[in-house]
Amino acid sequence: MTLIQRYLFRQIGVPVVAACAALAGIGLLSQSLDQLEVIVERGQSVWVMVKLTLLALPQLFSVILPIGLFVGALIALTRLQREQELTAAFASGMTRWKVISPAARIAAIAAVVTLVMTVLIQPWSQRTAREQAYAIRTDLAALLVEEGRFVQGPDGLTVYVQQIEQNGLLKNLFVYLDDGKGGVRTWDAAEARFEQVQGQPFLTLTNGSMQEYSSNGVLNQFSFARFPFDLTPFTDSRETIRYKPSDLWMGQLFDPTPDLVAASGSRGELLAEAHSRLSSPLYALTAMALALSAIMGGAFSRTGYGWRMAKAAGIFLVVRVFGYGIVAASAWNSWLNVFQYLLPLVAAALALRMLFRALKPGRRSPALDRLKARFA
Incomplete structure (x- = not known):
């Protein structure tokens, strides 16, 4: 990266990390409130509550990171555009791709981190939390x-x-x-x-x-x-640990045994969970593409970009909600799993198309002029 690109990388990366950290803090707070029952009713120590709270964070990460990426990128890009630093970068001869490449690198890093979280860390943390909850539930010392x-x-x-x-x-x-x-x-x-x-x-x-x-x-x-x-x-010797689809490893989701299907869910549910973990990182790319198109996809405005940011946020919300709906529908129709990948990719492609469009506000389309001339 050039000196300017490294500068843009830092200016965008710091707000993104801060936004993700703030959302993670809110998630930890909500989880800790849910785990107060462990201390109040089960007589467990504070360390057990802290452990269960931290183990719940990886599952929230696939939700937290795209939102934090979107919010942090909007904050950083708005400041850079308002102070005309992006305009200065274009004036120095940098192409549009070179200007947005630091943001694209941040989105790629976020996607890789999300993939590692959902594929490796999430099943380990969920299984550990499930085993800890089982130990608490069957702890006679706390019950008696x-x-x-x-x-x-x-x-x-x-x-x-x-x-x-x-x-x-x-x-x-x-x-x-x-x-x-x-x-x-x-x-x-x-x-x-x-x-x-x-x-x-x-x-x-x-x-x-x-x-x-x-x-x-x-x-x-x-x-x-x-x-x-x-x-x-x-003691109830018949009680055993029942794992949910979110607790299973990827190999178990793609190739479950009959006993695992009977205990954790249908094959469709397990397959939908596997594709959901693999497609979750794509929403980081969608979030960054929408943030870039909201700020750099139109003309410079001294009055701010509130309306464009609101539209981008609404689009991202709709895409994410539709994504959850597709995951639920894929549990009953396995052919819908392909749309778990297509939805974020198409949304990101459309946002990038708006970002790289050659037209400027007030400029007429040559294609439209040719079409009108043909039918005149």
Whole structure:
């Protein structure tokens, strides 16, 4: 790149990065508000909430980046055009393509980053988030223990803990179990801790006693220094992790197994998701093409380019909404997947056609003059 092109690259790139960062911040804020349930209702740590919030960002990236690219490019190009820096570049002998090539490079970089995000990072982050959510949902420690309250668990189990220390140690614990047949068992312990023994959950009680009142009216009692309370009967072993199409790798989407189709969706849905990931980077090119055509596709205006920017924004919005509609329709008609690529490419081509048109405002078309002369 020449010196002027490097200057234009910086002037356009900085607002684009700033706009994408601002949108990413808004996305993180909205996701963090959704994840507050993890702390409030599930008793998880702040780190778990932060982890789930960050893992949701790659899936939003295909939406955030084209919008940030469009907004940042409009801001940068408007300033360059208003201060007549683009006019000075044309006056120095630069062609229109040389002037817009820095913006095209930024759009290409954004497209490559989006492709890497959607193809590689998104399935990894979504699978990790799904596994973390499954671990939270099946975490008996979070479901059964709440400081200072009697918590009712499954199958007649009730647990009370007076104090929960930072290291996970439970102080003054009481466990009540009703077998549903008239028999009742209770445990009380000075300390307890949740542990995994050969992959199975146990509540290890220390320095306590156990009382059992059988259905035939017999009371048994004994004390213990250490007692492992098996929590396996209270876990739902039938529950498994169910992956959605957004969680799957590209190979699984294009060539799914019958079990995967039964668990995650139809073959049409998986194929539509695969083509959606591959076509998402094209919207970065469309966004930049529309931004360039809005500012440089017409005559210079001292009063601003608000109307042209509004039209470009409306066109981009319509194209993106139609893109989502095509993804949904492609799940039922696989031949529509080709339009996932054609729509952004056609929109970008039309925007570039407007940008490179030879006519200027007020100048008559030679083709129109010839046509009128033929029929005169």
